[in-house]
Amino acid sequence: MRTSIATVCLSGGLVEKIHACASAGFDGIEIMDADLVAAEESPEEIRALCARLGLEIDMFQPFRDVEGVDDATFAATLERAEAKFDVMRRLGTDLMLVCSNVATATIGDDAVAARQLGELADRAAAHGIRLAYEALAWGRFVSDYRDAWRVVRRADRPNLGVCLDSFHILSRGHDARAIEEIPGDRILFVQLADAPALQMDVLSWSRHHRLFPGEGSFDLAGFLRHVEAAGYAGPISLEVFNDTFRQTDVVRTAAHARRSLTWLEDRAGSTATGAVPVPPQQLPTGTDFVEIGGADLERFDALLERCGFAFRGRHRSKPVRLWTAGDARIILNEQVRDERPRLSAIGLEVPDADAAVERAQALGAPRAYRRTYAGEQELRAVASPDGTEVYWSSHRAEESWMTEFVGGGAEGSFAGVVDHVNLGFPWQEFDEAVLFAGSALGLEAQAAEDVPGPMGLVRSQVMRTPSGDVRIPINLAPPTAPTPQRHVAVHCGDLVALARAARARGLETLPVPDNYYDDLAARWGTSLDADLLSDLRELGIFYDRDANGEFLHLYTPAVGDVFVELVERRGGYDGYGAVNAPVRLAAQRRATAATHALG
Template sequence: MRTGIATVCLSGTLKEKMQACAIAGFDGIEIFEQDLVTSALSPEAVRAMAADLGLGLDLYQPFRDFDSVPEDLLRENLRRAGAKFELMSRLGMDTILVCSNVATAEIDDDGLRAEQLGRLAQLAGEHGVKVAYEALAWGKYVNDYEHAHRLVETVDHPNLGTCLDSFHILSRDWDTAPIEKFNAEKIFFVQVADAPKLSMDVLSWSRHYRVFPGEGQFELDKFMGHVVRAGYAGPVSLEIFNDVFRQSDVERTAVDAMRSLIWLEEQSAKWLDAHDGGAAAGSGKVAGRRRYPMELATLPKVAEPAGFNFAEVKADDTAALEKLLGQLGFEFEGRHRTKDVQLWTMGHARVIINEQAPSHAEPAIAALGFDVDNPVIASARAQQLKAPVVPRKVQADEEVFQGIAAPDSTEIFLCQGSPDGTAAWTAEFGQAGEFGDGVSAPVGAGAVIDHVNLAQPWQHFDEAVLFYTSALALEPAPFAEVPSPTGLVRSQIMQTTDRAVRLVLNLAPLIQQEDAGQQDGGRKSYQEHIAFAVDDLVGLARNARDRGLEFLEIPANYYEDLAARFSLDPGFLATLKELNLLYDRDASGEFLHFYTATVGSVFFEMVERRGGYDGYGAPNAPVRHAVQYDHARRPPN
């Protein structure tokens, strides 16, 4: 598949955008008119630079408000088009995007439109240019891609074809199956964009909320499957209007964009295999999609992670973390034989405390380990999806972890899973020394990491969703918004089918994440937490209280409200209040949990799931946010 991207997707100058696209590995670009008009580069210099970078110049765009106009305005539009065709000659470009008229259309007559588009095609032919006519979703008279295609077929000129834009089609819920019947030679260009499903006018939706494939809710694999079945083999190019992307680092955004097309290519191949599989099998062909002109590449196949292997917290001064884990009932398993790290365990829940943080770095979640079937293959897949590799020094006889970096700089390690939940690398740690009280915590014997909550920088939230979907095969659940004293917190759950891995990505209000995502000596400026599931939360909480644990103090008003919401046994309610436990219930089961105080940017949550409860205690989240907000503003003792 030939990959492309419109320069309007990116921040910076035209030169910076072209360089970023080349670094990310795109085959070609669309030049957005404003980027050229405001550039210090001449058309000839742009052409030369593209050649040096190995970038094709695939489309010049947009040419607006051409059709459905009176004759005098048409003559002016043809003059304007001729000037652009001459400019394209200097650029070495041969295709221009012409949008259906929005602002100046006065005459609703398909016959007239076809005649006018024919005159444009004739002029384009004289300049060696092809015109890709696109139906804007908000076009005054032409807003349906099938309508635009009928006009192209009526004109029947070799220099006039259609441009299929997934946003204009899917935002209107048009059926994409008719694409398969299009003459592939008349499909001059294909643009793709994803988007969240929003209830708003389509123009504003398009101009501000498009996202890269895999970061929204459109069925792009199905759209592309129909495009491939039609016989199209030209560029598949991103056209994304997004306020965040145009403010973010240009190279990073370009890499995220390229990742999205790699993911889309694989998903489209899967869609074709699923829908062509029967025919292909019956005819003895390997895969139905290989019958089509466009070849779709796939990535190494990996299964979703089997579970968390470990969580790592990094700090300059680790004393508070050590104390907190000990109070919860974790056992100190010793120090690593060659690295300045400690291992703490409770059941199969493993926490690494990394003492190699820069000076004055407060505790923060630094890394997560996931159990996978084949770490090498999983890492190869992630690297093909443009995930940065995390280097890790190892000595002889030490396990080699495959590491990649997530968009928020959290390090992700792909570990060899064990059927019994153990980890061979734990043998690299010495015996417990001066830490720990040597007392086992039987109530935590079955503990596992239940979920990890990571706060995401605002400019990388959508990128993170795509990263975990494509590289780790996690599936996004519908996002929720939780009120906090500083605004709404957007919460996106990423999880495996069996819920063995649950990752919660939070987009916190801007006031809470100034400089979020920036590495400042390894310090994060927002709160994150690790949740551990146990079988007996009440027993664990009593033991932790006896060890002096500082719980997050829950207001009495919460328990009054809890009594009103649920018919709870008075003794059980008293226990919840006594131990600062929170409670939730649904049709499938019950959920008990409590939170510790925050150390640096990290706190811990202990949970107990009863029955088939599958949530996270969402009704209790505003309480946590409010209490943490209040605690953070209390004067020090």
């Protein structure tokens, strides 16, 4: 099968969209009528452009409000159709999408619907055109794909079949298994869209909140398997209505869309698109390192030293230095060309690093190259969509790349491990980041949370391995707010003792208002030990608990766009202290404002 995408998925004009789809590697496109109407180019010019770029025009869409109408309305519909058939001839495509009637239908009768669709199909046949009838989830009388197939079967025209759209089927909770009862040659087109689980009217859900495969809650892998079992052999296309995607860079969004199809094919165990199978998923077993890059990293040296990390040396050939606390390894890299320090790379431990890189590349991630001299460990990497580099290693750090650092001292003052790496993204990159973490890094999405912040709700989506060995919360701030700062969270055994020792070394922590600790006392009462509450207040430590255990955590001030969180998990607590996020975000906003005032 071939890959396709509807032009409605993308921003820009029709010509821009066509170039982006070709660049992303799609085989074909669905041309949206509205995109063509707004284009300066003629249908003949659009046809020629697609031919030069190697794109098929798989379908012209949509044609609306056909069946279930009175005779006078239907006669006008046929006249409208004739005009669109001529446009299709000029475009060089022979398939039209016909949506079930949502506006003008007044007759809920299969016989009437079949007769009118049959007449339209006869008109189309005279032009060599096929019609793919689609049951819209909000159709007046036909809203279920099984009803659409029943009407098509009754109309009994060789050039009339069904279009199956995953959103219209799965959003209504329809059983997709009945797809296998439709002969494959009567399924004329298949459209895919994912979506988050939302409680809202299906029309608004469809028009504003569709997502590319792998970003929502639909079982698209199962859907695709049913389609293949039916014997369908046409294009697999994306039709995603989404306010964000229609505002973002068209080339990047098209590449993002194409990656989602590769991910879906791999997840479904399918060969639907005919692509070379991607290497198997490499489940991360731990975080190898976190890299902070940029200028003025001396402040980060001081911060890590005060936290209790040990300086383990400078790289023998690069302006890079290493700090460790047990298995928590942070690299400071002055080669990264940014004025402000930022979280620039993540290293992951996997069973087969080569396979992990090859999988990410098969999903469209470009290789990331760094200079490596003879005798040095080559760590293969790719660039994620936002430029953050991801490295994979199958060797113990102490026996591979760590041996290249010289002049350092002994271990740090505590045995730490990277608990999680928190990544902030601007609103337009959030869904792309979630898809990359799932498809290329092998992480699973947890239930998303909305956290109140001083400039609106911050959406937090945790991506993690089932074991929790690797956790990457991804945060999305409101469009009017700055991109959330990124941070690395390091787990320790006794946070109170560590915080007290760090304070003695001169560590300043994020100021926490007394009101927070008064609220803790009111919330937990005598079940919260008075001495512990006193320690928390003294040291600026946040606290949370659930039925499984307790969570203590504190934050350092930000250096550039990065800060450190020190955490202690007690018992089986598995969260991230989300209840404390509003207080933390407000405190960080005050700290940022104070820094700017001093600057």
